[in-house]
Amino acid sequence: MLCSLLSPCVTVGGNPCVHVPPRCWSMAWLSPAIPGERGSCPARGSFPAVFWGCSGSGSRVSQNPRKNPHDQSPGSPHPQTPRTPPGMGTQSSLGPSNHAFPRDELDPLHCRGRGPDRRDPSNLNINDVLGNYSLTLIDALDTLAVMGNSSEFQKAVKLVIDTVSFDKDSTVQVFEATIRVLGSLLSAHIIITDSKQPFGDMTIKDYDNELLHLAHDLAVRLLPAFENTKTGIPYPRVNLKKGVPPDSHNETCTAGAGSLLVEFGILSRLLGDSTFEWVARRAVKALWSLRSNNTGLLGNVVNIQTGHWVGKQSGLGAGSDSFYEYLLKSYILFGEKEDLEMFNAAYQNIQNHLRRGREACNEGEGDPPLYVNVNMYTGQLMNTWIDSLQAFFPGLQVLIGDVEDAICLHAFYYAIWKRYGALPERYNWQLQAPDVPFYPLRPELVESTYLLYQATKNPFYLHVGMDILQSLEKYTKAKCGYATLHHVVEKTKEDRMESFFLSETCKYLYLLFDEENPVHKSGNKFMFTTEGHVVSVDERFRSSLWEDILPAEGDSSHKTKATELKAANFSSNCNRVPDERRYLLPLKSNYMRQIDRMVGLI
Numbered sequence: 001m002l003c004s005l006l007s008p009c010v011t012v013g014g015n016p017c018v019h020v021p022p023r024c025w026s027m028a029w030l031s032p033a034i035p036g037e038r039g040s041c042p043a044r045g046s047f048p049a050v051f052w053g054c055s056g057s058g059s060r061v062s063q064n065p066r067k068n069p070h071d072q073s074p075g076s077p078h079p080q081t082p083r084t085p086p087g088m089g090t091q092s093s094l095g096p097s098n099h100a101f102p103r104d105e106l107d108p109l110h111c112r113g114r115g116p117d118r119r120d121p122s123n124l125n126i127n128d129v130l131g132n133y134s135l136t137l138i139d140a141l142d143t144l145a146v147m148g149n150s151s152e153f154q155k156a157v158k159l160v161i162d163t164v165s166f167d168k169d170s171t172v173q174v175f176e177a178t179i180r181v182l183g184s185l186l187s188a189h190i191i192i193t194d195s196k197q198p199f200g201d202m203t204i205k206d207y208d209n210e211l212l213h214l215a216h217d218l219a220v221r222l223l224p225a226f227e228n229t230k231t232g233i234p235y236p237r238v239n240l241k242k243g244v245p246p247d248s249h250n251e252t253c254t255a256g257a258g259s260l261l262v263e264f265g266i267l268s269r270l271l272g273d274s275t276f277e278w279v280a281r282r283a284v285k286a287l288w289s290l291r292s293n294n295t296g297l298l299g300n301v302v303n304i305q306t307g308h309w310v311g312k313q314s315g316l317g318a319g320s321d322s323f324y325e326y327l328l329k330s331y332i333l334f335g336e337k338e339d340l341e342m343f344n345a346a347y348q349n350i351q352n353h354l355r356r357g358r359e360a361c362n363e364g365e366g367d368p369p370l371y372v373n374v375n376m377y378t379g380q381l382m383n384t385w386i387d388s389l390q391a392f393f394p395g396l397q398v399l400i401g402d403v404e405d406a407i408c409l410h411a412f413y414y415a416i417w418k419r420y421g422a423l424p425e426r427y428n429w430q431l432q433a434p435d436v437p438f439y440p441l442r443p444e445l446v447e448s449t450y451l452l453y454q455a456t457k458n459p460f461y462l463h464v465g466m467d468i469l470q471s472l473e474k475y476t477k478a479k480c481g482y483a484t485l486h487h488v489v490e491k492t493k494e495d496r497m498e499s500f501f502l503s504e505t506c507k508y509l510y511l512l513f514d515e516e517n518p519v520h521k522s523g524n525k526f527m528f529t530t531e532g533h534v535v536s537v538d539e540r541f542r543s544s545l546w547e548d549i550l551p552a553e554g555d556s557s558h559k560t561k562a563t564e565l566k567a568a569n570f571s572s573n574c575n576r577v578p579d580e581r582r583y584l585l586p587l588k589s590n591y592m593r594q595i596d597r598m599v600g601l602i
Contacts, residue, residue: 108481443504504532
């Protein structure tokens with residue numbers, strides 16, 4: 001069953017997701033003049049992976065465990081429900097021109113813009129993302145629309161049309177340019193041209209598909225990454241003016257190469273040109289063909305010429321995360337049955353080899369469920385850390401209806417947040433301490449919180465959102481925006497605000513509290529990309545203008561109806577969360593305390 005933000009709850013196969021009449025609060029917070037950036041490439045967190053087109057980012061940790069605001073005394077079934085999110089502004093103007101425009105990011109401590117590091121081309125943490133194309137302005141476009149700020153949205157779109165060019169001597173990561181820039185341009189174009197205008201009047205006077213043309217131009221400049229590769233898996237980086245650099249590495253990460261299909265597929269179907277979807281789908285199938293015959297797992301770094309796995313770690317975080325996400329979301333959007341088949345097989349292999357702990361989340365004895373990093377060939381444990389990107393996985397589980405398992409895994413990441421007031425980039429669950437202690441304002445925990453609330457309507461997740469919001473205000477707020485935490489224990493800051501803070505973190509927090517938002521109430525069906533860009537789930541995306549662009553084996557390429565979607569874990573699905581539990585803690589108190597002990601909270 002598919003329990004997705006498509007409605008907020010979509011029924012599939014006659015099984016309704018948990019749904020209650022919408023409750024109440026509306027909140028809009030986004031401080032003006034705050035550009036930033038984010039990416040969920042497998043690159044975030046593994047520093048050695050920087051050479052594989054998978055640059056890392058960070059988070060911080062706070063020393064003093066805070067009291068759990070959701071503790072209930074015995075017999076008290078209703079947690080206190082937050083009424084108003086305190087301390088945050090209610091402006092939805094990004095004001096990007098105040099400090100950062102036309103540069104890519106805002107330095108929130110010094111109130112100035114930041115672009116590529118021209119003095120040090122090897123600084124991939126910056127140069128993979130910043131392409132000298134007003135990144136934050138573009139990445140935040142649909143956030144303005146979701147917040148209903150038509151005047152700022154229209155102003156920002158006109159600014160992009162008038163000033164942005166991709167004819168730049170910039171070498172960028174294909175993955176980052178795709179999810180942050182291409183995806184946002186397509187999302188904004190769809191919003192502008194939607195005849196229903198669900199977010200209010202977001203139309204642009206005399207609009208002539210300029211954002212679609214910009215998206216097409218960018219995608220054409222990314223295509224050289226797919227050339228001269230023996231496997232069909234793309235190079236990790238491309239120069240927007242010159243193509244693949246002559247000194248380019250032949251190694252790339254699974255998520256970076258295999259998470260392009262949603263954006264490239266949308267572009268192909270809007271243009272009626274199969275080229276873009278064809279190359280992206282070919283890369284996915286090439287990676288899929290390289291999985292282990294023994295476990296069915298994929299590694300995290302592969303040689304694009306030989307197909308040899310350079311990184312043999314199989315996990316749900318950096319290097320792998322969005323590959324699995326886009327198998328499912330490509331199916332949701334395009335209806336290609338083969339995408340669903342790959343996802344279900346991958347999900348089952350993940351359950352078989354990565355999942356540790358007791359079988360059921362809310363029943364039985366044993367350790368809490370946890371997904372670990374293993375060797376792709378043997379399934380043996382490779383290390384004892386998890387990274388913050390893995391916090392996206394409960395949200396993905398919600399989309400397939402595995403809500404009970406999502407509840408448990410989310411509780412684990414939230415316990416880490418409670419301890420430090422942020423998620424460290426890497427957390428060692430054996431040592432109960434951060435391995436990599438920075439926090440770059442990542443959205444994954446917020447995203448999963450939002451999706452779990454949509455699926456369960458349990459006020460507990462509003463408390464979680466309030467806790468996250470208050471932590472951001474207390475520890476990351478800076479003079480001109482919100483800053484990366486250099487160290488989650490010491491709470492020292494770095495002068496960087498990545499663009500995903502606006503495109504995802506703020507958007508998911510806003511939507512968590514704004515139950516009357518058109519995303520939830522307009523009757524339209526929406527899906528979020530891995531960068532949080534809103535895309536309408538539309539029949540036109542399920543109707544390709546060509547036949548068999550990449551022939552599949554047998555009859556598996558035919559399009560399916562949503563009723564055919566089933567979670568691979570059939571023992572757990574959306575309607576296992578009964579109505580009477582809606583106002584209780586989603587996880588039994590003894591299991592909640594067990595997780596708190598596991599992360600050193602008690």
